[in-house]
Amino acid sequence: MANTVDVTRASELNEATGGHTEGMVRKGAIVDKSDQLCALVMCAQPHTSSAVHHHGEQDTVVYAAKGHGSIVFDGGKQRTDLSPGDFAIIPAYTEHQEMNPSDQDVEWVITRAGRKPITVNLEGWTKSSS
Numbered sequence: 001m002a003n004t005v006d007v008t009r010a011s012e013l014n015e016a017t018g019g020h021t022e023g024m025v026r027k028g029a030i031v032d033k034s035d036q037l038c039a040l041v042m043c044a045q046p047h048t049s050s051a052v053h054h055h056g057e058q059d060t061v062v063y064a065a066k067g068h069g070s071i072v073f074d075g076g077k078q079r080t081d082l083s084p085g086d087f088a089i090i091p092a093y094t095e096h097q098e099m100n101p102s103d104q105d106v107e108w109v110i111t112r113a114g115r116k117p118i119t120v121n122l123e124g125w126t127k128s129s130s
Contacts, residue, residue, distance in 0.1 A: 067106035
């Protein structure tokens with residue numbers, strides 16, 4: 001990586017590089033610009049949810065920028081709610097589902113370990129909880 005500052009403008013966020021699950025739009029912001037991380041913005045309209053999925057070997061950090069959304073995990077048995085300003089970490093291979101049960105849009109800033117974002121959509125929960 002060159003020793004320069006590279007800016008991605010809001011108008012340049014790329015839906016083609018963010019990876020999608022039904023109900024959620026992920027827009028690539030920092031993709032193929034660092035060997036160690038990538039970043040995107042996830043937007044969810046009211047009353048939508050993603051497919052159950054995981055992000056392969058990538059740990060994921062979530063920053064809730066706008067709205068009130070939820071992350072469901074542990075085979076669908078646990079849910080954590082995020083409000084603006086909250087952070088969450090989703091470990092690699094953790095099956096989860098993002099939800100926006102509210103009447104407002106949700107926007108999360110996502111940072112992952114890895115050059116390009118990985119999203120592996122599943123047909124449902126495959127791992128049993130302990």
